[in-house]
Amino acid sequence: MGALPKRKYAKARQGKRRGHLGVIPPVTENCPQCNSPKLPHHVCPTCGSYAGREVTEIKSPKKKAG
Template sequence: MALPKRRHSHSRTRTRRAHDALTAPGVSKCAECGEPKLPHRLCPGCGSYKGRSVIKLDEE
């Protein structure tokens, strides 16, 4: 198995790791209730998607 002849410099290592940062998920508001939700997903507050009610959630 081949081994590296020289160690990688700090600059080269950090340049490679420049794209490893995490990004926060994009959160949008529900058009029906205004609760924050992830795009292209069912609203956890009112159960609607694209303006129509998909599931009925229990009212407490």
């Protein structure tokens, strides 16, 4: 037979053990160009700028035909 626990442990004990495994919300900062929220050290998804200069062109969304 395989190894089995000697007793059932309480859920509080399990919660104390997993206390560091919570979900952390991402840190955001405002873009200096367009003032929209963006992740630090990433290109702004709204205006496409990084470190004060435009890096990528932002394409306008395509309209569906019909």
